[in-house]
Amino acid sequence: MIARAVALVCTLFVLVGTSTAQTDTTYLKEVQVYGLPVTSHAVGAKVDQLLAGGIGTLSDKLGAEIPLYLKSYGNNQLSTISIRGTTASQTAVLWNGININLPTIGQTDLAIIPLYLFDELSVRYGGSSALYGSDAIGGSILLGQKRPVFAKKTTLMLDQQVASFGRFDTGIKASWGGNRWQFSTKAIHTYLENDFPYHSPAVGHEKRQNNASVRNYGIDQQIQYQINDHQYIGFEAMYTDNHRHVQPPVTNNDSHEVLDDRNTRVSLKYHNQMARGILTVTTAYVLNDEDYIDGTTSTNRSDQFVLQTGFDRDYGTRLNIRYGVSYARYHGESTSFDDNLVEYRFDGYVSSRYLLSNRWLLNLDLRQALYDGRYAPFSPSFGTEYVLVDQDKQKFSVRGQASRAYRVPTLNDRYWIPGGNPSLKPEDALQVEMGAHWKRTINAFGVQSNVTAYRGWVSEMIVWRPTGNFWSPQNLQEVDLYGVEASFGGNWTKGATSVKTSVQYAFTKSINKAAINPADGWTVGKQLPYVPMHNLRANVFAGYKDWALNVNCDFTARRYTTLDNISMYSLDPFFLANAGISRRMKWRKLSAEIGVQVRNIFNVYYEMLENHAMPGRSVGVSVKMGVN
């Protein structure tokens, strides 16, 4: 341990400062996307853009910054997302526009995605199947890389972090290129012993977590070639390997389960900005290989091959329409499937944006998908944004959206042996939402606020139920979603000092509407398990010259673990606080940043899933170095 610390000190790396002092925590910008017809068609919806590229998993990032809920089986363990009270398979996770939710379970383990390998991360709330296809009911998470800039530039960045519970992270990013070619390489390696001490009431004495160590590494290579001033080709290949000892619940000793996930993602994209419009063609291959080892090994393997094209065309100065067609071949292999499963999907969509006036933007998206020879629900989406006040020092706009979204039953839902039900229908959701955004600047102060209210009706939800000795899924459940999301931020700059604050609050109701058994109503009207009614995140950032201080708080309300909402079966509310301090240094072409972070300052014992311990207080030291 000491030797490692010494080694760390001896190898001092420098990172080119990014726009915020710490890449661990970022400031969220509420982005109202209108006026630029090419970028995004998410008119009327709520979108949060976050800073990617730092050390940590996608799960760590989303959990710390956005008031949504993560079902986490422990520290750096399997982690799935719940946006607006929806299930893990009701959020689409998109990489370069391709849904990477596993075709077998229809979900993504956010803890195996190292955020270091991505430049861009945004979260789109609400139903977005019209744009992104299946699974985008609660929301969509978009991961990607920034647009290439074909200029002569070379950068090198190195990251190193050492933290409690035997954690070591090492990362490197390098990019170089000129007017024709651009190359970028990113690599990250994380090891976590994860032997944190915890004191759970279910156990009665302090225990040290065992069988929870994780080793995650990944590499991403991009090559872009500019054909001429309006055409370019981009190639990206990413490989991530996650070797995880599965953290057992606090009640189980003697556990040796291991889960290995190897993901390969390759994409080739052609972009042509023609006179008539913008054409993009993307082809991608995503392979997921998973081994579960507990004495013996069982393997699950799934892959998809995708071909997508989009054509973006302006009609006059007010109307822009994007047409898109995609073809996908899904393949799944498992010891619990009868045979190799192959499925073909075809999607066609049209997305149009119309500027009614300088202040009023309308958007209509339509999508029809075909999966395995069956029609998915036709999903339209209508959005609008109206700017009421558009002054230099004050902006106020309102927006609204109505959409239909769906979730195709997964390969496991349909073909698992025993129990799979091939006649399942897709889950279906109708949602409406409206929001307002206000921004005001007074001298050195700036404030902004964003409020959204939403209502959703989800039907045909798939539930696995015991039928005799086997469990089998059926389209049984109906859920009503409604809630309010509010955020408030302020900033103040004077000379070398700057302060930014942000508070985000979410009120979420996800109410079960259909009894599993028609005869009893004991589950009707109850909040779905693991949906906290209140969620709060607060951030304060203060910078003075080269110093930066950051404090981050998280409050999560009580979560019931069963459909009948009994307090005996619920997880207590908890409050977490993290803080960090960092200092930037620069000499000539080298820049460095050293930081110290403390997580869970009050050493709170909490759980995201029943009886799965989360770590107490931890300390970390990070060093970044950059050359450019």
Add this chain to the structure above:
Amino acid sequence: MKFGIWDVLAIKQFVTVRTRILFCVIVMIAVVSSCDDDDNRPSGEYADGVFVVNEGVFSAGNGSVTHFSDNKVATQNVFGLVNNGRALGDVVQSMLIEDNVGYVVVNNSKKIEVVTASTFESLYTLEGLALPRYIAVDDGFAYVTEWVSFTEPGRVSVVDLGNRAVVDQITVGYGAENILEDDDLLYVSNSFANTVSVIDEASHEVIKTIEVSSSPGELLEDANGKIWVVCGGAFGGNDGALVQIDPSKSKQENAESVIKTIALDMNITYKAAISPDGTNIFYFTDKEVYRLNISDTAKPNDAFIEETNATSFYGVGIDRRTNVLYVADSKGFAGQGTVYRYQLNGDAIDNFTAGIGAGGFAFHD
């Protein structure tokens, strides 16, 4: 003959001594019999009533035991209540009470919690088992069936209850589930296969493997000393069955053990109970309980009990003290379970709330 004073005195003395002795004997009998009564009813909060075994949700570690007292009070999670909030563990599969000691088999926590049945205070924990399922206790030894894993054959671990250690492990078939002791032989149903293993209790050898129907589970001994195997049926096979075997053939490897097989033409959960007089077997589906008489040769045409309010029956048991039939509804593991009580003639009595995944029962011995 003269009847003198000495004679009178002698007789008086004789009568007195005999009376005294008789009196002492009567008192002793009274004392001893009252001692017996005290031993038969140990004192404790949970000395009466029945226990419901609730599996809990897999990997949530929230399995529990519910106590239902003779005056109809249901107490949830008695283990946590008595032992400082300590969790029982992950997937509480079964519980057996023998000599007022409760053995609670916690399948996915790979242990058995041993408690005093009448108070539910923890005595000790038996660790280091491999996915244990059910337990039988005989003569100072416990025999625990274990699945071991989902791909290796199951086994029976022999535990010396005196020094609380595993002394032997006997490999049987895949998915070793229920275990029944009869006449110094142990019968084990191999639920992932279609066999019953017969083990000699003294030598720990598997002396016979009997072929039955798909997914064998519960083992019940009837009034004629025959053993019934409840078979759930293969996935999608609708081939559940009740198989009666003859224990007298168990020591002869080539003799046919199976007496008769009653086909049920449907799949069932492989749990069942037999009436205290050993003449009627009760098995169930989601909302119905069926009754088969041991002398029947075909399945019953109609259900014995239809409970339209039930979601998913998951366990059944009969309390010998009161002749009451208990049926557990797991409610699909979506919330607290419900236990329905019936007379043995099918009349409904009442129902009470149990824990998540209510699936089994334990009765005082």
